[in-house]
Amino acid sequence: MQSRTPASRPGRPRSAAADAAILAATREALVELGWSKLTLQDVATRAGVAKTTLYRRWAGKNELVVDAVAELFDELRLPDRGSLAADIEGVVLQFAALLDRPECRSGLMAVVAESTRDDLLRERIRASIVDRQKRLVLEGRARAAERGELPPESEDEEEAARTVDLTFDVVAGAVVHRTLVSGKPADEAWVRSFIRVLLLGLAAPS
Missing domain, CATH: 1.10.357.10 (Tetracycline Repressor, domain 2)
Known part of the structure; x- marks a missing residue:
């Protein structure tokens, strides 16, 4: 998958599987909850990752949703x-x-x-x-x-x-x-x- 996000901070390499799960979870949450009710915590729970994992990749909800689309x-x-x-x-x-x-x-x-x-x-x-x-x-x-x-x-x-x-x-x-x-x-x-x-x-x- 081609990344559209800023380079991650030093540390463990990014997981392509985690990225894919997060973006898929974001789209699923959008359909079920809509923009206003979607939260990064809900996305993290659906994707099976820690909320901090999202913040290491995306600055906030706007950036995450755009990349998911x-x-x-x-x-x-x-x-x-x-x-x-x-x-x-x-x-x-x-x-x-x-x-x-x-x-x-x-x-x-x-x-x-x-x-x-x-x-x-x-x-x-x-x-x-x-x-x-x-x-x-x-x-x-x-x-x-x-x-x-x-x-x-x-x-x-x-x-x-x-x-x-x-x-x-x-x-x-x-x-x-x-x-x-x-x-x-x-x-x-x-x-x-x-x-x-x-x-x-x-x-x-x-």
């Missing part, structure tokens, strides 16, 4: 299905399925709501979840350029970064709004319609 998003993979449209369809369907899982839905909505009052938490969400998942956009663009479906990436680094940011915002924003805000399914029919608009624009035939 971020671990789920690290499961996303961009499939190679032969075309840009098919690749996007594959990863968007994965994303929609992930958001349908109670532990992801509860965790993501909790940290986003809390981040409206906490700038540091918002920055951690951006670094641990948003920026990390832009890897999917970079991979997809590179693969599509190799196939000749998209032009090569701009040599202007700022312009290239803006394109990646905008692509991520459009795709992730549409899926989150569809599933979590509107409460509607992002099924194959919706995903294909969305991709048609994404790739061809609003003038695309229906």
Whole structure:
């Protein structure tokens, strides 16, 4: 598991098994208790570790919950299905399925709501979840350029970064709004319609 937490203090090496148990326990507690009632003591009890073990790894509840949610998003993979449209369809369907899982839905909505009052938490969400998942956009663009479906990436680094940011915002924003805000399914029919608009624009035939 890739760590998103600060380096631990000198002492015994971190246990990957303990990390995994703590993050899983955090997600379980979020589903059952919600953000306001979740405590580090409850997480420690569920994970079978001492409370001090959590504090050696995370500064507090905010950091712990973000990392617990971020671990789920690290499961996303961009499939190679032969075309840009098919690749996007594959990863968007994965994303929609992930958001349908109670532990992801509860965790993501909790940290986003809390981040409206906490700038540091918002920055951690951006670094641990948003920026990390832009890897999917970079991979997809590179693969599509190799196939000749998209032009090569701009040599202007700022312009290239803006394109990646905008692509991520459009795709992730549409899926989150569809599933979590509107409460509607992002099924194959919706995903294909969305991709048609994404790739061809609003003038695309229906």
